[in-house]
Amino acid sequence: MRKIACHLLSKKPVSLPRAAKLMTRFTAVDNGASPVVSNYLQRVADALDLLVQFHSKSSNDGENSNRETREEFPAKETKDSCDKKTGKTKRKISNEDDDSKDRKKKRKS
Template sequence: MKAVSGSLVSYKPMSPSKAASVLSSFTSVDTGESQTVSAYLRRACASFNELVRFYRELKTGR
């Protein structure tokens, strides 16, 4: 496995729904990542979607 490094260039806060949308778009594109990374990204995407549903439930008072 190759090491990956990087640095933060800029920072802009985003809503959980926007983050879920960005992550969903990223996971739908075949980037050639390993099955392990792909599974991790799918789980992260599912978690963000669950968080968005939770926030919506809180907002509606259910």
């Protein structure tokens, strides 16, 4: 393994799009890294690009994007029950809303 020498150029924070651009440029040139490390760096650059796209898309969707996401993926209900043989608590997780529960009850009757 080769040694890497470096020094800090700036303590100034860098924006996410700028960091993604720098990583993409770094992976595009021959930096002398092994194929495994080069593959890892390329994956990091791709992940940063996807994160930038996600942030730009979510900011373009408007102020209510967080509210819509919460409504789309409701919190899961948990029901605790005790196993009589072992005495351990079992937790059942349900992602059903009240309407779907009512529909299931109507189907059974």
